[in-house]
Structures are given as structure tokens and as C-alpha cells.
Amino acid sequence: MAIFSIQRFNPEKDNVPCFKDYELNVPEGATVLDCLNLIKWTQDGTLTHRMSCRSAICGSCAVRVNGHPKLACKTQAADEIIGGRMKIEPIGNAKVLKDLVVDLELFYSKFQKVKPWLITEGSGVTGQGSENNKERRQSPEDFHRIDAASTCIMCACCVSDCNSWAANEKFLGPAALAKAQRFVDDSRDVGTLKRIKDLSEANGIWDCTHCGECVERCPAEVKPMDRIISLRTTSLKIGIWNNNGARHVRGFVDFIYKSGRLNENILPVKSMGIFNIPGLLSLIPVGIRMFLKGKNPPIIHRHIDEMDDVRRIFRKFKQKT
Ligand code: FES
CATH class of the missing domain: 3.10.20.30 (Beta-grasp domain)
Structure with missing residues (x-):
């Protein structure tokens, strides 16, 4: 009972x-x-x-x-x-x-935005305008890259506990982004560049905060956050760098590579872009609030032992990737 x-x-x-x-x-x-x-x-x-x-x-x-x-x-x-x-x-x-x-209209509308269909030569739509409408075959290895995302059953469990979605309803969300990865990494799809460009806009792949709730809550094997990280990796590999998220990652890597530690005073400026005057001005209120709450990082960082070790490990890691 x-x-x-x-x-x-x-x-x-x-x-x-x-x-x-x-x-x-x-x-x-x-x-x-x-x-x-x-x-x-x-x-x-x-x-x-x-x-x-x-x-x-x-x-x-x-x-x-x-x-x-x-x-x-x-x-x-x-x-x-x-x-x-x-x-x-x-x-x-x-x-x-x-x-x-619950009303799932908003949830479904995010899928529409990531174009959840195969874009092929000629038509942009699966099976139309392709060479004799022939079957498009895929190797098991190629399928393996999209296997996890293919298991999504669109239950919205991931979105239910997504912190980024709770803060911003315009965020595409873990389910739609996992679906996007399923097509970006599909060996038969030819729309990767345009897809990644679109996904790198505001409310896309760089708006995930890595809280990991989606991975915890997904009842299938999708691991949406991993799919988002995969999209980010593709974005950096193909050079879609002109956005805050990519600049943040590159700035972060640059600091660690050169000095062995992060400069949190300069990183926001690098992330926003040094010529992005409106963006930089938008940081001022945040900076003032942080200062008033005593959360601003120190101007002069204290010495950290073994910084050379950090640099060495990082360089070794970079050589391997
Ligand atoms: S009733 Fe279909 S997933 Fe539960």
C-alpha cells in the first residue's frame, strides 16, 4: 500500500x-x-x-x-x-x-529549427533530386557516430531539468541539439557547414552550461550534453570561431597554453571580442555587480606552484589531439 x-x-x-x-x-x-x-x-x-x-x-x-x-x-x-x-x-x-x-509545442518547434532531415546534393531533402533516388549506404563505423543520438525518443525528460532552458526559453535545448548532431555527423549529409553556422548563433550550442542534468535524466542512451560537446568540437574544427562561445574556448586554451593559468579579468573581454564595443559595454553592469558582491577576480593573481607542470601537461595533451 x-x-x-x-x-x-x-x-x-x-x-x-x-x-x-x-x-x-x-x-x-x-x-x-x-x-x-x-x-x-x-x-x-x-x-x-x-x-x-x-x-x-x-x-x-x-x-x-x-x-x-x-x-x-x-x-x-x-x-x-x-x-x-x-x-x-x-x-x-x-x-x-x-x-x-504539458504543452510540447515549444519543445517540438526547436526540432524544426535544427532541420531534422538529411540534406543531400541537389535538393536539400532526402530522396528528392538525388542521383536516381538511389539508396544511400552507410558503413557501421559511420553509423556509430550517430548511433547514440538516434536513440532519442523525444520524451522531453532532458529538457524538463535543463537549467539553461529554465533561464532562457529560446535556448534550443538538449533534445533538439542532440538531433542536430545526428545530422551534422551523418556521413550522407552535405549541410554540415550551414548547420554548424546556424547552431553557433545565440541560443545554440554555446548556451549549454554543462550542468549535466540532461545526461542524468535521459532514459535512453542519448547523453545530450555529449552530443552538444561533439557539435562544439566540429564547430571549432571547421573554423566557426566568430561567436562568444568559440572565442571563450580559444581564449581559455590560449591562457593555459601560454601562462599555465586563467586570467578571468581578460577572458570575458576575449570572449566578447575586443572590437565588439556594445558587447563590452554590456559587461560593465555585470562587472559592477560582481565588484559590489566581492566576486571579482583579483587583478594580481597569487603565485601558484607547479604552473610549469600545468603548461607541460597541457602542451603534451595538445600534441596528442
Ligand atoms: S508510454 Fe510510450 S514511452 Fe512510456
Whole structure:
């Protein structure tokens, strides 16, 4: 027996969501989705949630279980009952439509922006205008580069707990960027340069803050943050450097390579671009706030022992990559 505390919200009646408790005798081997269905079918037919495949394939049953997003159909209820209770809410970073159902329009619109289709010679669209519409074959090694991203089931678990998305809804987000990597690294796609240029704009690959939540929450093997890092690497390799993110990385590397340590006073200037006057002016309020809070880095850095070792290790690493 367990208490399920489930977030309820009916836009026709409620101004704010609230939690309602349901007591359920949890059958052995039941998933969280089985429990939601039992509650709906035997206790409260007004409870609204999504599901389809019940096999961790369609991605529609994602909900927050005890604070973090999971696929309800893939999650054993027994594993989530803590002290006789389980808390279930809608996934985060999305508008709640009703109870556990969220609006995924914004989420899907980000996929459209990364052009989730193969761009081929001639047409830009798979299968049209190509040489006799022939099958395009791919070696197992080439497929391996896009294998992880191909496993995405678009459940939005990664986006639910994405800190960058929470701070900026325009951020393309881990799911769409993982999808972008799937096409950028596809050996049959010819749109890499344009794709990477677009992805390097504001709200793209450089807006991820590496919090790693997406990797923790993804119920598949996508590891979205790793896919974003792969896109950044491609961007640097092909020379798309005229953006804050790439300048930041290059400035960072330059400091370590030359002096063995970071100069955090100069790095923001390098990242913004020394001729980017509006961008540099925009740093002033941030600098003042940091100064007032005592968070500004020291002008003269204290001596660090073994800086030569840092330089040596870094140079060795650079030679190998
Ligand atoms: S119902 Fe399809 S993934 Fe859970």
C-alpha cells in the first residue's frame, strides 16, 4: 500500500495546481504508469496523463517522479516509494495543460529549427533530386557516430531539468541539439557547414552550461550534453570561431597554453571580442555587480606552484589531439 501524491490542475476551474493523495495497493512488478492507470480506472476518472506504447518507445508518458523526470512506463513503482509515498508531477520547463499533461509545442518547434532531415546534393531533402533516388549506404563505423543520438525518443525528460532552458526559453535545448548532431555527423549529409553556422548563433550550442542534468535524466542512451560537446568540437574544427562561445574556448586554451593559468579579468573581454564595443559595454553592469558582491577576480593573481607542470601537461595533451 502506498500514497501517491499527484499534482492536479484543471485550467477550467483552478488558478494554481495542487496535490491530491491517492492510496493504492501496488501490484507486484507494477510500473509507475500501471499505478497511474489503476488510480484513473478505479478511483478518479478525471486524472489526466499521457501514454501510448507502454514500452519506453514513444516517450509520451514522461512525468516527474519524486522530483525528477522519468518514463512512467519504464519505472518500477516499488523503486520510487519512499516512506510509503510517491510524488508525481508534470515534467518541468513546459506549460501544464491539465494534471500531468504539458504543452510540447515549444519543445517540438526547436526540432524544426535544427532541420531534422538529411540534406543531400541537389535538393536539400532526402530522396528528392538525388542521383536516381538511389539508396544511400552507410558503413557501421559511420553509423556509430550517430548511433547514440538516434536513440532519442523525444520524451522531453532532458529538457524538463535543463537549467539553461529554465533561464532562457529560446535556448534550443538538449533534445533538439542532440538531433542536430545526428545530422551534422551523418556521413550522407552535405549541410554540415550551414548547420554548424546556424547552431553557433545565440541560443545554440554555446548556451549549454554543462550542468549535466540532461545526461542524468535521459532514459535512453542519448547523453545530450555529449552530443552538444561533439557539435562544439566540429564547430571549432571547421573554423566557426566568430561567436562568444568559440572565442571563450580559444581564449581559455590560449591562457593555459601560454601562462599555465586563467586570467578571468581578460577572458570575458576575449570572449566578447575586443572590437565588439556594445558587447563590452554590456559587461560593465555585470562587472559592477560582481565588484559590489566581492566576486571579482583579483587583478594580481597569487603565485601558484607547479604552473610549469600545468603548461607541460597541457602542451603534451595538445600534441596528442
Ligand atoms: S508510454 Fe510510450 S514511452 Fe512510456
